Amino acid sequence: MKKILISLFMLLSINVLAAYKDSDDVKIQLISVVSSSGDILVQTNPEHSIEGLGCTNNFWLTLDSNEPGYQAVLSLLLSAQVTQRNVTVRARDSGGEHCVLERVITKP
Known part of the structure; x- marks a missing residue:
């Protein structure tokens, strides 16, 4: 029973950390x-939305320099x-104060 509860907790934790929110029609200020x-x-x-996410501050989005697509996203x-x-x-x-910038999509 204990193993089942631990497995269930880990599965739910992974889903929470995988949460994301898209903000359309914003400019990079x-x-x-x-x-x-x-x-x-x-x-x-305008400020990006973090509604429904665990991040507590929507002032910054962060991009880790070790991310595989770092150079392309920065460009x-x-x-x-x-x-x-x-x-x-x-x-x-991210489970922290600021959310992680995961994707950028340009508009025509």
Whole structure:
């Protein structure tokens, strides 16, 4: 019984951490680089939504410099900021204060 409860708890925890929220038609307002890690902090206008996620602060989306698509996402962010194109951003629950930037989609 104990093993079943532990397995169920782990399964539910994985689903909670996999939660995400898309915010459509936002502009990339500010991009900040943390020099000690290379991580990126992104601010959108209007603010991206974190409704229903466990993140507690929607001021920044974070992009870890160790993510496999880091360079491509950073390039897309810079392009979207310079051209002021509307994008869709996907915020993924990180279990911490700020959500993780998981995806950026440019609009035609």
